[in-house]
Amino acid sequence: MxxxxxxxxxxxxxxxxxxxxxxxxxEPVELPLDEAADCISAGMPLLPAHPPRDIAAVDGWALCANDLVGASSYSPLPLAELPVWVEAGDAMPAGCDCVLDADGVGVSGPLAEVLVEGVPGQGVARAGSDIAGNTPVVTAGYPVGAAALLLASVAGRDELSVRRxxxxxxxxxxxxxxxxxxxxxxxxxxxxxxxxxxxxxxxxxxxxxxxxxxxxxxxxxxxxxxxxxxxxxxxxxxxxxxxxxxxxxxxxxxxxxxxxxxxxxxxxxxxxxxxxxxxxxxxxxxxxxxxARRPRRAVTLPLARKIASSVGIAEIALLAEEHKTWRSLAVGEWPLQAIAGADAWLLIPASHEGFAAGEPVDAYLMRE
Structure with a gap:
C-alpha cells in the first residue's frame, strides 16, 4: 500500500x-578523553592548581633575582658555587625565583659568574598559573571541546563525566x-x-x-x-x-x-x-x-535583504554572514550550494510573513 x-x-x-x-x-557516563570530545558535560570535579608548585618554564640556571643586581658582561658577578641547572618542568630549587638562559652564566671548571641581571619570575611558571585551583573542566550542559580536553589532560584526568x-x-x-x-x-x-x-x-x-x-x-x-x-x-x-x-x-x-x-x-x-x-x-x-544541553547561542545581526515567507507553514532560511549582516542564501528550497555556503539558519514561524531588510534576527550557527 x-x-x-x-x-x-x-x-x-x-x-x-x-x-x-x-x-x-x-544518565551520565564516564568516558576516556578521546571519546568525550564533543559530548555534553554532565558536571566535572574541580581541577587542582597546575602547576602545583613553581616550576621552570625554560631550560637554564636557577637563581635568586635579588642576588644578581648589577651583574653584566662588563661587571660579572662571581658566584661562590655553581648554580643549579633546571630543565623546563623541573621544580624550582628553594630560594630561587628566576631562570637565566645558558649564556647568562659563564662557567669555567668549578667557577661561575653571572653576566646578566634577573627579574623575579623570569623563566618561571608560578603555581596555579596554567590552571587556577578549583577550576571546572567544562560547566555542566556545555560541549567538551579541545580546550577542555587539554585542561583535563594537563591536570592528569583520564576520564570525564558526560551525557552521550x-x-x-x-x-x-x-x-x-x-x-x-x-x-x-x-x-x-x-x-x-x-x-x-x-x-x-x-x-x-x-x-x-x-x-x-x-x-x-x-x-x-x-x-x-x-x-x-x-x-x-x-x-x-x-x-x-x-x-x-x-x-x-x-x-x-x-x-x-x-x-x-x-x-x-x-x-x-x-x-x-x-x-x-x-x-x-x-x-x-x-x-x-x-x-541536558544549555540553550544554544543565537547570533543577532540585521538582514541585508528582506525575507518573505508564507503564513501557515514554518520555513527555514539559510544565511551567510556578510559585512556584519545576515544575507539570505535560500528560503524553503535549498540548493546544495546554499547548504555548503551557509553560516547560520533562521526558523521563520508559521505565523510570520518574514522579516524586513535591516531587521535584526536571531540565527543559529551551522557550525559552533
Whole structure:
C-alpha cells in the first residue's frame, strides 16, 4: 500500500512538543578523553592548581633575582658555587625565583659568574598559573571541546563525566549521501552513533532494521515520501510506532516524528535539504533535551535583504554572514550550494510573513 500524507500537515510546534514530551536526559557516563570530545558535560570535579608548585618554564640556571643586581658582561658577578641547572618542568630549587638562559652564566671548571641581571619570575611558571585551583573542566550542559580536553589532560584526568545519547540510524537504500551527512552531524553533536542499512526499500526489509531496544533515539533516512518505492512510515507503523507524518515545514514536508515504544523516532527524507531541515527543526532540540544541553547561542545581526515567507507553514532560511549582516542564501528550497555556503539558519514561524531588510534576527550557527 502506497504511503499518503494526511489531508492537513502537522504544525512544527505541535510535532516538536509531542516529540519532546516525557523525554528526560540520559544518565551520565564516564568516558576516556578521546571519546568525550564533543559530548555534553554532565558536571566535572574541580581541577587542582597546575602547576602545583613553581616550576621552570625554560631550560637554564636557577637563581635568586635579588642576588644578581648589577651583574653584566662588563661587571660579572662571581658566584661562590655553581648554580643549579633546571630543565623546563623541573621544580624550582628553594630560594630561587628566576631562570637565566645558558649564556647568562659563564662557567669555567668549578667557577661561575653571572653576566646578566634577573627579574623575579623570569623563566618561571608560578603555581596555579596554567590552571587556577578549583577550576571546572567544562560547566555542566556545555560541549567538551579541545580546550577542555587539554585542561583535563594537563591536570592528569583520564576520564570525564558526560551525557552521550545513543543514536541508531537506519538508512533506506538510495539515501547514502544523506545518511553520511546526518551521521557526521550526529557525531559532531556528541552522540554515540550506530548506522545500519536496510536490505531493501520494501516494508519488511525496513521493518527488520527498526530495532529500538538499545538506543535513546531512532532516525530513519529515506523512504518518507509518497512514491511507489517509499515505505518507511508504513514499516514503522507496522512495528507499532505512533507517528505524525507530514509536517508544516519547508523544506522537510514529508518528514515524520513520534514514538516507537518509548523511544523517540524521526523519519528524515532522503533529500539532503529536507533531511537537514528536519534535523535542525526536530532532531537538534531532541538531542539537546537528551543531553541536558544549555540553550544554544543565537547570533543577532540585521538582514541585508528582506525575507518573505508564507503564513501557515514554518520555513527555514539559510544565511551567510556578510559585512556584519545576515544575507539570505535560500528560503524553503535549498540548493546544495546554499547548504555548503551557509553560516547560520533562521526558523521563520508559521505565523510570520518574514522579516524586513535591516531587521535584526536571531540565527543559529551551522557550525559552533
Amino acid at each position: 502506497t504511503q499518503r500524507l494526511p489531508p492537513s500537515l502537522t504544525p512544527l510546534d505541535t510535532a516538536l512538543a509531542m516529540l519532546l514530551r516525557g523525554v528526560d536526559p540520559v 545519547p545513543r543514536l541508531r540510524i537506519v538508512n533506506v537504500p538510495g539515501a547514502t549521501a544523506t545518511m553520511q551527512m546526518i551521521a557526521s552531524l550526529a557525531r559532531t553533536a556528541g552522540l554515540d552513533v550506530s548506522a545500519h542499512q536496510a536490505a531493501s526499500r520494501d516494508t519488511a526489509s525496513i521493518g527488520e532494521a527498526l530495532d529500538a531496544s538499545a538506543c535513546d533515539l531512532l532516525l530513519t533516512i529515506g523512504g518518507s515520501g509518497v512514491g511507489h518505492a517509499d515505505a518507511t512510515v508504513a514499516a514503522l507503523v507496522r512495528r507499532g510506532a505512533q507517528l505524525d507524518h507530514g509536517l508544516a515545514l519547508q523544506p522537510g514536508r514529508t518528514a515524520a516524528s513520534g514514538r516507537l515504544g518509548k523511544v523517540p523516532v524521526v523519519v528524515l527524507p532522503g533529500s539532503p535539504a529536507q533531511a537537514l531541515a528536519a534535523w535542525l527543526a526536530l532532531v537538534l532540540p531532541l538531542i539537546d533535551r537528551l543531553s
